[in-house]
Amino acid sequence: MNAIRLVAKEFLGMFVDDGNLALLALVLVAAVVAAVKLLALPPLLGGAVLLVGCLVILLQSVRRAARAIKR
Amino acid sequence: MQTLTPILSTITAAFLASFVEVVEAFTIVLAVGVTRGWRPALTGATLALVVLAALVLAFGPLLALVPIATLQFVVGVLLILFGMRWLRKAILRSVGVIALHDEEAAFSKETAALNQQANDRRADYLAGLASFKAVLLEGVEVVFIVIAVGAAHGQTLYAGLGALAAFILVMLVGLAVHRPLARVPENALKFVVGLMLTSFGIFWTGEGIGADWPGADLALLAIFAIVALASFAMVRWLRSTYPAGGLAR
Numbered sequence: 324m325n326a327i328r329l330v331a332k333e334f335l336g337m338f339v340d341d342g343n344l345a346l347l348a349l350v351l352v353a354a355v356v357a358a359v360k361l362l363a364l365p366p367l368l369g370g371a372v373l374l375v376g377c378l379v380i381l382l383q384s385v386r387r388a389a390r391a392i393k394r
Numbered sequence: 395m396q397t398l399t400p401i402l403s404t405i406t407a408a409f410l411a412s413f414v415e416v417v418e419a420f421t422i423v424l425a426v427g428v429t430r431g432w433r434p435a436l437t438g439a440t441l442a443l444v445v446l447a448a449l450v451l452a453f454g455p456l457l458a459l460v461p462i463a464t465l466q467f468v469v470g471v472l473l474i475l476f477g478m479r480w481l482r483k484a485i486l487r488s489v490g491v492i493a494l495h496d497e498e499a500a501f502s503k504e505t506a507a508l509n510q511q512a513n514d515r516r517a518d519y520l521a522g523l524a525s526f527k528a529v530l531l532e533g534v535e536v537v538f539i540v541i542a543v544g545a546a547h548g549q550t551l552y553a554g555l556g557a558l559a560a561f562i563l564v565m566l567v568g569l570a571v572h573r574p575l576a577r578v579p580e581n582a583l584k585f586v587v588g589l590m591l592t593s594f595g596i597f598w599t600g601e602g603i604g605a606d607w608p609g610a611d612l613a614l615l616a617i618f619a620i621v622a623l624a625s626f627a628m629v630r631w632l633r634s635t636y637p638a639g640g641l642a643r
Contacts, residue, residue: 333531337538338475344482345475352471352599359603370600370607374617377596378624381478385485385628389636392491 344384351376399611403618404549407590408556411539414583415532416564421497421574422528425504430521438525446533450541457545467602469542470595476542477591484585485625489632494581501574543594589625593618 339345355373358364364372419439427435457465486492504524511517536557544553568575597614600607607613 329527329531333534334538337535338472338479340479341482344478348474348478349471352474356603366600366604367606367608369603370596370605373599374596374620377474377478377592378621381482381485381625382628384478384482385491385632388482388486389489389491389632392636 341384341388343387344380347380347383348377351380399614400547401549401552403590403594403614404543404547404552405556405559407543407587407594408540408553409560410583411543411587411591412536412557412560413564413578414580414587415535415539416561417497417568417575417578417580418495418500419528419532420564420568421501422504423525424568424572424574425501426508426521426525429505429508430518434518434522435525438522438527439529441522442526442529442533445530446537449534450537454541457541463602463604465545465602466598469545470597470599470602472538473542473591473595474599475595476538477588477593477595479588480584481588481592481621481625484581484588485628485632487581488585488629489636491632491636497574497578497580539591543591585625589618589622593621596621 351373355364355369355376358372359366359369423435423439426438460468483492487494508517508521508524511520540550540553540557544550564575593614596617597607609616
């Protein structure tokens, strides 16, 4: 049972390090899916938004980490 | 070219990602082997490999039941989270915000902990447990990487071969030099793997929502190039905005 808990904890840790980064990425994906499925956004444009959005979220996350250390 | 691109990128991503994880597991197993003997080290490692094999056998066949678009979407989203986590860490390490991972230090720490337990009656059990945990935890990541980079395009075999090659290479080099592989440029590897996994994630999530990427599989290379350029730009910008003097090394 302990091994299963250990593996489950490790599995979650594989995806979530900075909680903010993970949350924003999930919100971005949900927004893109909603725009494609409900607002008829062309899927390719959705893919492009996903690419740019991921990079913006990454930039925000590393900038926040660097600022926190500098303070 | 269009079939070769995903095969080569799948093998490379699985190889590089697994290489990093196998080096980390090998360091602990080596520390256990050198400090407490090879019996608990290899027993723990073997048991962990058995548990990992059971996990793959239990969950692997379930993937075949999932429709391909759903699989691409779910795996894509997980790869975005997984890849961006690696990429973030690699960027922060390369500008000195967080410390580099040091295999020599990890080896020394594990050896010291095992030496402290030397008088414990359960010393062999604890040493075996350390080896088991290291192989199981790093192995879970390898299993996920193989399934994730392989499953979305039906290339689990190629991904598995990439991981197997990494395992064999680390074992051969590690056993030959009999030391932790401290000279492996781990952060550079993590940087490249983070770029590849994030690119795979964006590509497959896009396919999962119905995007027909221009150039089909070749779009993966373009996405990789854009993510790489943006990441290197972030490193340069962080270095100039937050000079190393003000950051933790």
